[in-house]
Amino acid sequence: MEINVTRRQGGFLVDATFGGPASGVTALFGPSGAGKTSLINMVAGLVRPDAGRISVNGLCLFDVERRINLPPEKRRIGYVFQDGRLLPHLSVRANLTYGMHRTPAERRFVTFDAVVELLGIGHLLGRRPARLSGGEKQRVAIGRALLTSPAMLLMDEPLASLDASRKSEVLPFIAQLSRAYAIPILYVSHMMDEILNLADHLVIMDSGRVVASGELQELFSKPELQAHIGKENFGSVISTVVEEPLDASGLTSLRFGEHVLKVAAVPAGRGAPMRVRISARHVAVARQAPALTSFQNIFSGKVVQIGYGGESHVDLLLDIGCLLWARITRKSFLDLGLQEGQAVFALIKSVAVKTIALETPPSRFCRGSR
Amino acid sequence: MRLWQLTEVEVEALRLSLWVSGWSVAVSLPVGILVAWVLARLRFPGKNLLDGLVHLPLVLPPVVTGYLLLVLLGRNGPIGAALYDYLGVVLAFNWKGAVLAAAVMSFPLLVRAVRLSLEGVDQGLEAAARTLGAGPLRVFFTVTLPLMVPGIITGLILAFARSLGEFGATITFVSNIRGQTQTLPLALYTFTQVPDGEIGAMRLCILSVLIAMAALVCSEILARRFAARMKG
Helix, strand or coil, X not given: CEEEEEEEECCEXXXXXXXXXXXXXXXXXXXCCCCHHHHHHHHHCCCCCCEEEEEECCEEEEECCCCEECCHHHCCEEEECCCCCCCCCCCHHHHHHHHHCCCCHHHCCCCHHHHHHHHCCHHHCCCCHHHCCHHHHHHHHHHHHHCCCCCEEEEECCCCCCCHHHHHHHHHHHHHHHHHCCCCEEEEECCHHXXXXXXXXXXXXXXXXXXXXXXXXXXXXXXXXHHHHCHHHCEEEEEEEEEECXXXXXXXXXXXXXXXXXXXXXXXXXXXXEEEEEEHHHEEEECCCCCCCCCCEEEEEEEEEEEECCCCEXXXXXXXXXXXXXXXXXXXXXXHCCCCCCEEEEEECHHHEEEEECCCCHHHHCCCCC | CHHHCCCHHHHHHHHHHHHHHHHHHHHHHHHHHHHHXXXXXXXXXXXXXXXXXXXXXXXXXXXXXXXXXXXXXXCCCXXXXXXXXXXXXXXXXXXXXXXXXXXXXXXXXXXXXXXXXHHCCCHHHHHHHHHXXXXXXXXXXXXXXXXXXXXXXXXXXXXXXXXXXXXXXXXXXXCCCCCCCCCHHHHHHHHHHCCCCHHHHHHHHHHHHHHHHHHHHHHHHHHHHXXXXXXX
């Protein structure tokens, strides 16, 4: 996917250029009002850019110079709206097949039965949208978009209107989609939690512009992007694999590179991919390996970079085989006499590590979840 | 017994009224939907003029509207003459003229109701249908139009009632010819002008009330059925 568009809306200028992988989930992240929805409306063909070019999987959808502007119905792009937008006068079944019937049979690679099973909406088919819960609506909306056998799926904060439990009802299905079908997904959100659950590729937007675009883990390690990722998200993201779901001490062991990270027990199978997020505030730094400590995770490494964190604290980027942020007080920083390149130990409390399972089996949602 | 027996004149008037009102609604509905759509969705110079023109019969005295129709569409009128020369259609002083008079008079009511419902249709749903592969025309017929149904029902009942009651424009444009243009109200008026017409007038009066009630009940049933359908 290659997107390069500009559009002026009143006093607001959207000027965005980014590329994304041809498969997997690309997250479009940014605060409200950053122009994310405008941008994907341009990709969908609902809003016309003033200039630029949009192409998806080699198909040119919009090109101002070549005077190409495919109407939305010709773009083969599935769109899951924030508010669902199911057609209220049609049953769930008719909503699902609305787009499917407009797709030539030879181009369909998504079947009705497979989608109904994947999303667990078999028991809803006869209902009208008015009688669905928020989570059910969004699942039907996802199914409806999927059944057009699209070349790409756009999701505009599909979970924003749902409460936490409904979110956890829908999220696994979205995670499953990109694996079940090789369709690239452009996922818009201002919630970093959702993005960490789903995305491999991250595009950060602010004030109508793309600030950065790249692999998610890599962007997290860039100090200059911390302001955009957000104070509460400031920290590191590390991809791991479950080595031992439940060891003798009641902890789960996760492997990354050479190291093993121990975290509070999480339900997961051996070998399952697991993303962990370690807030910089929860990483302590020592110059000598401490004896007798409650820290379960002690990694040796060195200081790569010293960043200004604020009046009273300093942000350190450590290399422990992967990059890790630590935020310590200015006093500790001075007491330890830290410099770039210095060998240190990073200490991480097991209970402070947030684990994000990348693959949640949706089977338990398959039957009536109301 | 004889009190409740409709005379031939009354039966003719009743049949003609239903016929004229039915045609009036049938003719004005598609045009009304189109005009409502144009007024609700398009922006163009002269839009206010069109809006005013559509609503004119609502504010003009009906006799004036009828007179304008006669001037424009009578056999010697600029439009009427052309219609006759090229299509062989005569509107003045026959039932077709009565249909036109009723349609023109009820048109603003129809357009208002339809336009209101059209403005209530969430354009986001139309956009969603576009992304599902439906072109603009198909979106209109499969999304917009079905969602306008309540307004269309209201528009239909208002237009039908207005057509049924149309008097001034009709009598001015197509006169009061028994079996041709003498609809219920015109027949009722005629009865009040003759010495022993009270009973006939009363029968037509009761008949009018019954038809109006029946139309209201019908629209209510349709509207409820639609609401139930949306609730699933």
